[in-house]
Each structure stands twice: as structure tokens, then as C-alpha cells.
Amino acid sequence: MTIATTDEQRxxxxxxxxxxxxxxxxxxxxxxxxxxxxxxxxxxASLGLFSVAVPESVGGSGAEIVDLAAMLEQAAIELVPGPVLTTALAALVVGRSATPAAKRWSEALADGAIPCAVVLDERPVAATATESGGLELHGDGGFAWGADAGVSVLVSADxxxxxxxxxxxxxxxxxxYDALDTIDKSRPLAKVSFDRVVVDADRIIGDIATGSVADLAATxxxxxxxxxxxxxxxxxxEYAKIREQFGKPIGSFQAIKHLCAEMLCRVENVGAVAWDAAVAAESGDELPIAAAVAAAVSLDxxxxxxxxxxxxxxxxxxxxxxxxxxxxxRAVSLRQMMGGSSRWRARVAELTLAGSRRHLQIDLSALESDRAEIRSEVAxxxxxxxxEQRTALAESGYLAPHWPVPYGKGAKAAQQILIEEELAAAGVGRPDLVIGWWAVPTILEHGSVExxxxxxxxxxxxxxxxxQLFSEPGAGSDLAALRTTAENVDGGWKxxxxxxWTSLAREADWAICLARTDRGVPKHKGITYFLLDMRTPGIRISPLREITGDSLFNEVFLDDVFVPDDCVVGExxxxxKLARTTLANERVAxxxxxxxxxxxxxxxxxxxxPDPVVADKLGGLIGTAMVGSxxxxxxxxxQLDGQDPGPASSVRKLxxxxxxxxxxxxxxxxxxxxxxxEGPLSREFLNTRCLSIAGGTTQILLTVAxxxxxxxPRE
Incomplete structure (x- = not known):
């Protein structure tokens, strides 16, 4: 998923x-x-990248910073050379400043007529005031990112x-400009110095906080x-699909698949944080934390x-x-010019420990007319x-609003979120159906009326x-390898x-169960979906003790367990096919x-x-937490836009x-x-080890991705 989310951006x-x-x-x-x-x-420059986020009142297109971010993403894909990033940054900073200089120079920057470098050094250049209201700069200016002969430079002065x-x-x-031969062959860099350089008053952009410029640069x-x-x-x-070794494409090898899948995860992560920082830049209030997270995640x-x-x-x-x-x-030079990712991890930790948080919301204004009715019903x-609440929740459709009427509300994605908001605001909790969230939608879609x-x-x-009775000793991630058999007998199946690995086996009333009804066909075929009464004779449950000491999981032995014909779901x-439907059932939330x-x-x-070492790790974990959200x-x-969840859904799980x-x-x-x-900390550590195994191991998920x-290609 790219930064672009709209047709215009694409x-x-x-x-x-x-x-x-x-x-x-x-x-x-x-x-x-x-x-x-x-x-x-x-x-x-005529493509409009430099002007896109500059206000119309000063010669720009008046669009948003996220539109600029989408264009910069594509410019980087094409490795467009020159001071593209710095000119875009200068146009943004100058164009959005409320000074006469903005009107004087914004249009030329927005048109690309003035290519521009930027000095991001936190130490401003020494300056003295002139009688005409300008400044005289003198001394070392530091590294000017994008500087080349004749290119203007945006720099802070004191x-x-x-x-x-x-x-x-x-x-x-x-x-x-003392030009430097840098590792990046696509973008100029120079050390800049000023020897009594006179800057007229109309070139003074204003007292913009240096941190704000740095945050925009990070974005x-x-x-x-x-x-x-x-x-x-x-x-x-593309290369892994066509390059062959040992008689097959290298992309069919698990090692290459996992390498590429990890790359996919990073691409999704970077796209998400870059998009969010650009969105946050419009309001500005939460830009510091969003930009710091974006830099901490994206540079590495x-x-x-x-x-x-x-x-x-x-x-x-x-x-x-x-x-x-x-x-x-280009990637290495980008990280170097931004001061390295550790600088930004420290910044993330500092801001977060001081109370800064990113508040993520979805615009539901188009559904405000529905809110009053929902609020009344929730009241x-x-x-x-x-x-009495559970029965009322079930009968009203609010317990599972994404299910079809009359069992739910038949709510579309946005309506589901609106209902979630109103229930939460009223303090109404929805009971967790656990496996029922998976079982019933499959029955609603494929089951009989009865x-x-x-x-x-x-x-x-x-x-x-x-x-859920799916997994077997020899059929975990390879679910289609299951060996449980179902023999046709008078009135049903044995x-x-x-x-x-069955949780709740001792407590559950019913189970969804897969069994092989035909052993003479390929393993993905010949499997039938059953509904099994857990009180049926022949079922024996043996608890499994986990590394935490608990026994949440169980082994379930089926010995001549009878299932009537009316408990077969589908064909x-x-x-x-039904099992995959079951595992894919997710509500929008x-x-x-x-x-x-x-x-x-x-x-x-x-x-x-924390000390600096702990703060560094903490900043990285905060960044990853934000990525997940x-x-x-x-x-x-x-989903609100009517699209499938896309790769972000799979990456989110990993x-x-x-x-x-x-x-x-x-x-x-x-x-x-x-x-x-033995206590909460050690218990949580041990308990989370199951997360990379249950529901498909991390390695299987990487292969699937x-x-x-x-x-x-498959191996």
C-alpha cells in the first residue's frame, strides 16, 4: 500500500x-x-510537486501535505535527481509562513524556478541586523542539503x-558552497559558509520554530x-520470479520468500508512518510525535x-x-542527513514519556444523520x-452489527464503527462470542435454514x-493434511x-469440526464441515498444560462419534472452502x-x-506500536472505501x-x-510465546504473504 489513498493522488x-x-x-x-x-x-517542476501543498493565495495549488508526500514517494521510486526534497521543503515552509516574504518568494519556489537547499543544523548561523531591516550573515553554515552552484538556501540565523x-x-x-563528493550520486550536498552576506528584509521568512522545520523535513x-x-x-x-537456480525460480525458495515478505512488511510500515506524518502536518498539533515516529521507523x-x-x-x-x-x-544519505534513526527514537521516547500521543480517528461526518437514531437505541x-442487556443486544442486532438482518444490522463498514463508538461512549460492553464470531457467519452464509x-x-x-476442532497432531499450519475421518452411516456420519490445541473444549456446547469424508481425492478436497455437539458419546477431552502452567488448550479424541446429517454444513x-471462510471472518473495527x-x-x-540505552529501545517499540495502529x-x-483489506491486514498480524x-x-x-x-511480568512473557504459533506460525504467514x-511461485 502506497502513501496514496485517493484517485487524485494515484x-x-x-x-x-x-x-x-x-x-x-x-x-x-x-x-x-x-x-x-x-x-x-x-x-x-511543471508536474506540480513543488506547488501542490503551497496555498493558492501565494501561488500554489492549495492541496494538502499528504498529496505532496504521495508525489515525493513516486519521485523517489523514479530516483529523480537534484534538490527535489529540499525545494519541496522550502516551498512548504515559505509558502505557509504568514510573512511578506511568503508572498514574494513562494510562487517562484512553487514553480521550481528557484531550486533550493536547506540547512537542518540545529545551530543557527551568526547574524547581525542591518540598518535596512535585513541581516548580515557570517561564519560556517554547516551542511546544505541539496546545495549546488547558484541554488538558493533556506537557513536559520540568530x-x-x-x-x-x-x-x-x-x-x-x-x-x-564547498561541494562534497557524497555517497548519494543523485543529490548534491555542500558545506556552506557566509562572509558578510547581506540578506534583505524581504528574504526573512520569520521566526518559524526550528523544530517545526525539522518535523516537516522528517515528514x-x-x-x-x-x-x-x-x-x-x-x-x-520481479527478479525473484524470473531468476532460476537448480531448475526453478529463486522466488520459489522459502529463504527468498521470507526475505521478500519481510521487505513487504517494511514497505507497509514506512507507507503507513509517512502517510500519517503528512496527515498530522496539516493540523500541526500532533506533528512532532507523528514526524518523530515516521523518521524513527522509515529511515532504517x-x-x-x-x-x-x-x-x-x-x-x-x-x-x-x-x-x-x-x-x-540514496537511503543511506537520507538517514545521515536526518541525523540517524537513533536521534529520532530518542525523540519519540522523550515526547511519549512527556505525554504526547497520536489520536487516530476516522471521519464519520457523512453518517452523522444516523448517529442520533443509534444513540437513542443504545440509550x-x-x-x-x-x-437483560445481552438479550436486548442480540435482538436489536447491536451485538453483531456486521451480521445480516435479523441477526445483525447488516451494517456497512462505516456504520459498524459508528455503532462501536456509541456503544463505547454509553459504556455498553458487547459479550465476546469467541469462536462464535467465526462459526456463525459460516453457518449464515453456507448453512441450511434450519x-x-x-x-x-x-x-x-x-x-x-x-x-474449533480443526488442528490435529499432523495438521497444524498444513490444515489440509488432517486425518480425522467421517464414515457415512445410517442417518449421519461416524x-x-x-x-x-483446542481452547474451550471443556466449556463449549458445540464445535465446528473438519473431517475427511473422501480419502480418494487430493487432500484439499474430500474434507467436510461438521457441527458437533460436544456432549455426544465418544468424545474424550484431555487438557494440555502450557508453559505458563495453565491448561487452556486441549486434546480432543473422537471415537465413533455420531454426527447426524443435519449437522453437515454446505456440500x-x-x-x-468453508474453513477458509471461517478463518477469514473479521468484522470492521x-x-x-x-x-x-x-x-x-x-x-x-x-x-x-530511562537512560539513553533504554530510551532508544523504548522509542523503537513505541514506533512499532504506532505502526500497528x-x-x-x-x-x-x-474497507470503508469498499476495497479489500489489502496487504496491510496481513502485515498488521505479523x-x-x-x-x-x-x-x-x-x-x-x-x-x-x-x-x-513467578508473577505478571514473567507470565506475560511466557504467554506471548504462543502468538507466533497460534493461528498460523509467523513463518507460514511470511510464506503466505x-x-x-x-x-x-509456490515451492
Missing amino acids: AVQESIEAWARSAAPMDMVRRGPANSWRQGWPDF NGNGVVWVLVDGESSGVT LASAEAAGIAAWSLRTAV AAVDTAKDCIQVLGGIGFTWEHEAHFYLR QLVALQES QIERFAVPTLKGDITWC LNGQKV LGGGW MSGGSSLGGAMEELLVLAGS LLELRTTLR VGVRQRQTVAEFAMELGGPAGWV AERILGL
């Missing part, structure tokens, strides 16, 4: 892609020298009365990082994904002729006794609870076999509470006032599992002596 990305096909920016990079970017600059930002003409007397840099990562993933996957991710691209390419990736190294060079639920009447409402009211042999999650909030309390948000937004496990382990580490005694999302 259209401007396509326009940059089309320009690149004819302009061949990579050829400009290869030709050198560093100033070869000037050849294609006018045509590229005249003793405060810091202001000024736009300096690169050809002014006394300005010296735009993360957009560029998203493009680098996206190109690296695409290039690696772009470098790592570019490195992995070269790894997948193998020897050809290590040649000068292949363009992969240019993207690695009726609140008025009931607690013992089965629906028999199971749907009782499940909602809590009269029936469910467990089941024999063993199931394992004989159609169970595999946004997690309430902190965007970091409860476990992360508890870890912050435990961390107290943002992936959930973007998945929900896709990110979430790793995050919970790492947080639990780090909490135990911070707990000191409390971490090695590589094959189904990236299209790599």
Missing part, C-alpha cells in the same frame, strides 16, 4: 511515472556530474534577539524513504529494504551497472438491567458456546480421529483507547525516567505479534528481580 503518481519513462532520470544520475539534474528540472529563517540567494556575494524524508523501499521490494520480487527501513534488494539480486546487484546501489546510496439498552435458526440466535444470547467435500495499546502504556510506566487504521479506511512479544520481554527485563519470580500478495 493520478499524480502516474504522471510522475510517465514523465520518468521519457526523461530517464536514472540516465541523468549515471551520467553525472552532480549538477546533471538541471537538464530535466524544468519539465519535472542576530542575538532570536532565531529566524532566511532564504539566501546562492549567487549572493560572500556565499561559498517529507519519510515519504522519500517509502519510495525507496517500494522500488527495492518491486525490483527484488529504507536502508534495510535496499540492502535486502541487493541480497535477492545476488551478484548482479553488486555491480555498478545495476541501479540497485543508487537506491541504497434504551443502557436503561436495562445488566442481566441450521441458521438453530444456532444463530442462541449463540448471540449466550445459550450456545463454541470451540467421526474418528484426534484434534489438538460434502466442500469443507476446505478500530481499537479503542491508546494508539500505543495497553501493554505499551504499562511498559512506559515501568520505564520511568496505523496499519489497522489504513485497513479500515480501505507486526502485532512481534510487538507484543518484544514488549513483554522488555518489560520483564526492566522489572529487574520482579522479572525472574510472499505467495498470495507478492505473487512468488
